[in-house]
C-alpha cells in the first residue's frame with residue numbers, strides 16, 4: 001500500500017510549460033521544464049523581450065551583456 005503511494009509520487013508527470021510535453025517530476029533538474037533546452041528557450045524568450053532593441057546599449061552593464069550573450073549562445077545550440 002505504502003509502496004504504491006510512493007511509487008505514484010515518484011512517477012508523477014508534469015507538463016512542460018514551454019512545449020507541453022509530459023515529463024517526469026522526480027529527479028528532473030530542469031523542472032518545471034522537460035529539458036535544459038526548454039528552460040533555456042524560455043530564458044531566451046525573456047531575454048528577447050527585454051533586450052531585443054536596447055534603447056541605449058551604453059547603459060547596459062557588463063553583467064547585463066554577459067547574461068544576454070550567454071542566453072543567445074545557449075539558444076543557438
Ligand SMILES: [Zn+2]
Pocket residue numbers: 016017018019020021033034035038
Ligand atoms: Zn519542453
